[in-house]
Amino acid sequence: MRPGAVMLLLVLLGNLMPPFVTAQNAGFVKSPMSETKLTGDTFELYCDVRGNPTPEIQWWYSEINRADSFKQLWDGARKRRVSINTAYGANGVSVLGITRLTLEDSGTYECRASNDPRRNDLRQNPAITWIRAQATISVLQKPKINASDQIILPADSPGVPVTLHCNLTTAHTANTVHTESFWVKNGREIANTRTEHRTTAYRIGKPRADDSGEYMCVYTFEMAPNANATIEVKAKPVITGHKRSENKNEGENAMLYCKSVGYPHPTWTWRKMEGTSSTDIDNSTGRFFITSRDNYTELNIINLDIDTDPGKYECNASNAIGTTAEITILRVRSHLAPLWPFLGVLAEIIILVVIIVVYEKRKRPDDIIDDDEPVGPMKTNPTNNHKDKNVRHRTTK
Ligand SMILES: *[C@@H]1O[C@H](CO)[C@@H](O)[C@H](O)[C@H]1NC(C)=O
Ligand SMILES: *[C@@H]1O[C@H](CO)[C@@H](O)[C@H](O)[C@H]1NC(C)=O
Ligand SMILES: *[C@@H]1O[C@H](CO)[C@@H](O)[C@H](O)[C@H]1NC(C)=O
Ligand SMILES: *[C@@H]1O[C@H](CO)[C@@H](O)[C@H](O)[C@H]1NC(C)=O
Ligand SMILES: *[C@@H]1O[C@H](CO)[C@@H](O)[C@H](O)[C@H]1NC(C)=O
Ligand SMILES: *[C@@H]1O[C@H](CO)[C@@H](O)[C@H](O)[C@H]1NC(C)=O
DSSP: OOOHHHOOOOOHHHSSSSSGGGGGEEEEEEEEOOOOTTOOEEEEEEEEEEEEOOOEEEEEEEEETTTOOEEEETTHHHHTTTTEEEESSSSSSEEEEEOOOSGGEEEEEEEEEEOOOOTTTTTTTTHHOEEEEEEEEEEEEEEEEEOOOOEEEOSTTTTTTTEEEEEEEEEESSSOOOOEEEETTTTTTTTTOOOOOEEEEEESOOOOGGGGGEEEEEEETTTEEHHHHHHHHEEEEEEEEEOSSEEEEEEEEHHHHEEESSSSEEEEEEEEEETTTHEEEEEEESSEEEEEEEEEEEEEEESSOTTSSSSEEEEEESSOOEEEEEEEEEEEEEEEEGGGGHHHHHHHHHHHHHHHHHHHHHGGGGHHHHHHEEEEEEGGGGTTTTTEEEEEEHHOO
């Protein structure tokens, strides 16, 4: 066959073959990335490989500058600090994790993948049958920071100033250069706290419950990862928002909430007050729903019952330092409540009608006599021959 004919045949075959049969060489979708880490930290490397059939993935390691001496890594190696999780689906996806890093974990980590049927044949050169992607992990000694112990804000004498201290006592190595430090509260940098000193302090002038939280001093370095130390400032929870009362009609839904400041975040409970004590909410009807997250809790009562639901509900915020509670009064009105003004008018009309009817009935026999009779005190005239009737008439009014 001439080359042109071969070409044509290949094109035809390619088009006739359904796509899922088409073999595809392994190729990286995502390959591991080099990183610098500190002792005691954790790292994870990702490898995502496509191909048909789905490629097999392996992880290999060599010490820095020993690229000739790669050794395969296994799940559970290095005293169980190494974990390898691989899933084979449309792609092969693998995650290598190493925890509690030591300086000896520095080195070159390699993701190898292959779907070549000869890949495990020892006579084949692996460099041909496997594709490879490398990442270099450098582990540095974690810098030492001497930081204040945790602080508990006193609830009885609020406003006494507190100061948090950090002192960078050793950097990663003798020649890593410290550039700056700053303070972070609950994950957010506190403005105007950047300094270039190795010791840094943060003063809380008049501490209140919402000054409690997770504080951190962070040191930055040239060419090395940040180092940080955490100082917890704890306070009893204070409920900063809640409904004093909720007024609803029976059959409607009620929503009660409480929000708090104070660290650590409280655990929330809702109870119902019976006199001076409180009891667990009776949820036998399945109408009570509580959702709580960190500093907020919500109690939803659906399809309100006028007999059992009204009363005082207490939300209780409780953490390691203390506990507080607030009360919401729930009032439930009858369905008929909106009708009352109308019913009142209706009742008045009925009463009036009844009075008129009674009056008319009693009056009827005397109608003709009464016709031209004057009204008022004049009726009491002793000479008047209708005196008896007049007295009776007045008493019916
Ligand atoms: C850390 O600081 C405290 C007070 O600032 C000091 O008493 C302690 O000796 C320091 N510790 C170290 C290891 O430097
Ligand atoms: C910070 O630590 C260094 C080294 O341990 C020490 O010499 C220095 O006095 C400390 N500074 C403060 C303010 O504690
Ligand atoms: C604080 O240090 C930890 C551990 O080294 C690190 O994972 C984290 O990202 C650091 N946080 C900040 C804000 O630098
Ligand atoms: C509650 O916590 C969230 C994040 O955890 C925060 O954004 C919010 O401001 C807090 N609310 C109060 C009242 O402290
Ligand atoms: C009340 O019961 C309902 C239905 O069984 C349930 O979904 C809900 O979580 C319960 N609420 C509470 C506060 O236990
Ligand atoms: C709140 O709940 C805690 C734990 O359930 C309890 O010890 C505490 O007395 C409650 N506080 C109030 C104010 O009800």
